[in-house]
Amino acid sequence: MEKIKITKDEVAYVAHLARLSFGEEEMGRFTSQLNDILLYMEKLSEVDTTGVEPMTHAIAQKNAFRSDTVDSSLPSEISLANAPAARGNCFEVPKVIE
Amino acid sequence: MELYELTVHVLQDKLRAGETTSAEITASVFGRIDAVEKNVRAYITLMRESALAEAARADEKIKKGEIGALTGIPLALKDIYCTKGVRTTCGSRILHNFIPPYDATVVEKLRAAGAVFTGKTNMDEFAMGSSTETSFFGVTRNPWDLERIPGGSSGGSAAAVAAGECIAAFGSDTGGSIRQPAALCGVVGMKPTYGRVSRYGLIAFASSLDQIGPFTKDVEDAAILMNVIAGYDPRESTSVPEPVPDYREFLGRGIEGWTVGIPKEYFIAGIDPEVEAAVRRAITVVEQAGARCIEVSLPHTEYCLAVYYVIAPAEASSNLARYDGVKYGFRSEENRDLLDMYKKTRSAGFGAEVKRRIMIGTYALSSGYYDAYYKKASQVRALIKRDFDRVFTDCDALLTPTAPTPAFKVGEKTDDPMQMYLSDIFTISTNLAGIPGISVPCGFTSGGLPIGLQFLAGHFQEGRLLQIASAYEKHANIEKRRPSL
C-alpha cells in the first residue's frame, strides 16, 4: 500500500459513491479521522498472508437452497405501507436527471 | 425482593407453583420502569399495553397447565429486531418511523415460547458503537452511575436488565456489543457461535459477524433463553443445522480437570489495573474449581482491531445502502432530483459514526483498494481463526477480561473514534473467528463499577461455555449488589 493518507478529494469521491454529502467543516474533520483510522489499518501489511485463502464465512456451509415454490407475497398496500411517497401501487421518487 | 428483581428460573418456579402471575410480574416490571426509566433511558419504545395483554393471555395458559419455556416472563428486545407492527428504529433517524410487516425468527420463537415483550431497547445507531451514545433517541445511562455509559451497542438491553426494567433481554453482538455492555452493567451477556441463532429479521450491520444473544441476571437464565432461540432456520443461508442440546444440562457439571487457556496477548498495557486484578482473582477461582490454567498465545491478536475495522464497515457500507428514502423510513424534504434526495436523506438520516463507518467501508471496497484492505483483512481473519482452532486443541475454554476498562463517562471518548474502538479489543476476535463467548460479572471497582470476565469456547460449544460460566459463578460467589437508582 503506497498511499497512507486519504485526501479531501478522495473523501469527496468516496462520499459520492456512498451518496453522502458533508459540509466544509465536517469534511475536514472526517478527512483527518479517516486518515487516523486508515493509518491504523496499515498494520495489516505487516502480516505474511502468502497462500492464505481469504475467509468470507466463519463457518463453512454449502448449498443452502430453497425449493421452487411460491409462498404468499405481501398485499401491495403492506409493501407500500412504509413508503415515504407512493402513487397508485408504486413507490414515487424524484426524477433521475440523466 | 420485588418480582422485577428475580430471575427467569425463580419466576418460572413461582408461576408453576401458583405463587404469582404473569400480570403481577409484568406490573412489577412496569412499575420499576415508571420509577427509573427517566434516568436510565434504556428504552426507545415501551410496549406496555401489548405486554399487559400478553401477560393476561399467559396467565390463561398457565391456569390450563400450558406452560411454555418462557410463558409469562417479561423480556426486552434490542430495537434491532424486526417486530411486526411495532416500530423498529435500529437507533436511527433513518428508520424512526419504520413499522416492519414481519417478525424476526427469534421474535417468533420467543412469542411461541410465551414471552411477554416489554419494549424495544436503545442502542448505538445501527449497532455501531461501544457506548450507546450514538442513538438518535438519546443516551442510555449506566444504572450503576448515571454519569457513565452502559457500554454498547446493546447498552439499552444491558441497562434494562441491570436496572430491573425487564427480567432478561436480547441484544446483538458484532464486535462485542453484548458482552461489553454486559460487563459494564454487571450482568451476564452471551454471544453464541455464528450460525447458531437465526439472523433473519436482525437488522444487519456486518453480516459475517452479527449474532443474537441474551442478557440475563445469571448463567442459568442464559441457558434457558439459549434453549429457546438456538436452532437452524431455513430462512438464513448461513444458519447451521447443528442440533441444539438442552443447555441447562451443562450447568452443574463443574470444570474438574479442565484446561483453561489464558491468552497472554490479552493482558496488555492499557487495561485498567482494577480490571486486571479482578480477572487474575478469577483465574484463582477457576483453579480452585478444579481447572488447570495455562498461558496460551493467540499471536494475531494485535491485528484483530484492524481486521474488524475493515471488514465490519465494508459489509455495513453495503448493508446500509438500502436506506435510501425510496421504500421506507426517513426521506428528506424538498429534493431537487433523485441524487439530491439520496444524499440529503442519507446525510440527515445517519449519524456521524454510521457515516464514518460507511465511508471507511466504501473506501476499503473501492477499486484500487479492495486487495490492500478488504482482501488482506479477510486473509488475516483466516489466520486469527487458525489461532483459535489451534488453541482449542489444547484447551477446553479460554479466560480473558471482557473490556479493558470499567464504564467510562458519557462524552469521554466521543471525540476520538480510535479510542472508542479500543473498548472492543478483547471481544472482537470472537466475532472474527465465529466462536461463542460469554461475559459474567467478576467483581466491582473501588468506585462501585462492575467488572466483567469473559470465557470463550470452540464452535458450537455453548454448552461447555455455560458449564464453565456456571462453575465460575458458583465458586466466585460474587456479591450480589443492586444499583442504587
Add this chain to the structure above:
Amino acid sequence: MQYEPVIGLEVHAQLLTEAKIFCGCSAKFGASPNTHTCPICLGMPGVLPVLNKKVVEFMMKMALATNCRINRECDFARKNYFYPDLPKGYQISQYAHPPAEHGWIEVEHNGGKKRIGITRIHMEEDAGKLMHDEYNPVSHVDLNRTGVPLIEIVSEPDIRGAEEAAAYLRRLHEILVYLEICDGNMEEGSFRCDANVSLRPAGTEAFGTRTELKNMNSFRNVQRALEYEIKRQQYVLEGGGQVIQESRLWDDTAGVSHSMRSKEEAHDYRYFPDPDLVPVVIDDAWIEAVRATLPELPLEKRERFVRDYQIPAYDAGVLTASRTLADYYEEVVRLSGEPKIASNWVMGDVLRFLNEDKKEIRDCPITPAALAEMIKLIQAGTISGKMAKEVVEAMYRTGNSPETIIKEKGLVQITDEGALAATVAEMIGKNPEQVAQYRAGKEKVFGFFVGQVMKATQGKANPQLINDLLKKMLAG
C-alpha cells in the same frame, strides 16, 4: 484502411421458475404493480436471501447445452450501486467465481458454420421497473421484477459482423426456449441483449476501444444498431479521431445511437463476496442428473431430420422452429411413415392455417394422428392430392377425422378400374376428333381427355389411374 469489427454480446435471460431467485414471490410477468413482493425482495431491514435450487439447475442446463465447463464451486457477489429499482442498493450476482465458463455454440452463417465462444454464464437477480412520469418530475417504481432469476451469458468477442451477431442471438435464443428455461420474449424483456463493439485494422490482434450498446429489443434492432455502430466507429477512425469508451443507447425509430451522458464516472461497483450466501458446490452426480434431462438440441435435431428423414435443411429448419412443432412433425412421421410428404403438409397447409389464425402448434385442431391418417389415405389412393387439400382444411376447421370428412363430403376417390375404364371409353367415344389429333402426334390433347374424365367424375377419379387408362386406350 480495412477495419474488422470485433463484437461481444451479453445476454440476460429471465428464467421460467415459479418463484424468484432468493424468495418465494412469484416470478411471473405482468402482475399488477408491487403485488409480487415480500420483505426479502423489497430489501427491507433484516431480511436474508436463500437460493432457489431450480435456478441452479436451469443454469446448469444452459451451461451443458453450450458446452461450458461447470466449476465445482461458485459463489455470489454483491454489485453495489444506487438506483430506485434496486431496493437493497446492491444486486446479488456472481463475479470472481462464476459457475460455468469456456463454452461455445455453433452458428450457421453465410452458408457455413462458425463456433462462437461463451466466456461465462452466471446467475443473478433482476431489478425492478422504473417508469418516468411524463408530466411531473417524478418516477414510479414497481418492484415485482426485483429478484426474478436471470442468467447472464457472455460471449467471447468472436463475432465479426452484425448479421453474425443476429445469427448468434437466434441460436442462443432457440436453445434457451428448447430447454424450456426461458420464454425468450424480447418485448416482455425476458431475453435482453447488450453489445460491446470495437474496430481494429484487419489482420491485427490488439483490441480497439469498445463501446457498449444498449436498448436493442429485437434481433432486427440488434443488427441495425450494430451496423450503425460499426459505420459510426469507422467514420470516427477514418477521420483520424479516437473512439470514446462509453455506453450508447440505441434509438430504433431514429435509427441512431446516443451517448449516455451521465454525471458519474465509470461505476465502481465494489464487488465483494456476499456474506449472506454460501457457496454452491456442484458435483459430477448432479451434473449427470441434469445432463440426463436435456432434450435434443435444435442443431442436433435439424441434422438428424436431414439425415434420417432425407428432407432439405431448409425444411428441417422450419420444422424445428419449436420443440412442440418438431415433436408434432415427428409424430406424424412415426404414424404415417412418410417424412417428405408429412413435411410438405406440416410446413404448407398446417402452418399456413395456424399463422392466419395466430395460433400455436399446441392449439392445432389437427392431431398428428389425424394428419398421418390423411397421408395414408392419399398414399392408398383413396383420395387424390387435390382432394386432400379440401380435406385438410376441413380437418382444421372442424377438428374432425379424415374419414368423417370424406364421408360427409362424399370425397372418396374413384379407383375402381372397371368403372373408370367405362368412363374413359365413353369420353374417347364422344370425342373422335381429339382422338385422331392425339394419335396424329398432338400430345397436348391428352390433357383435354384428362379434364373430361375429371369433369365426368366430379374430380374424384384417381389421376394416375386416368393417365394409365387413357394411355392404354388412346394408343389404340
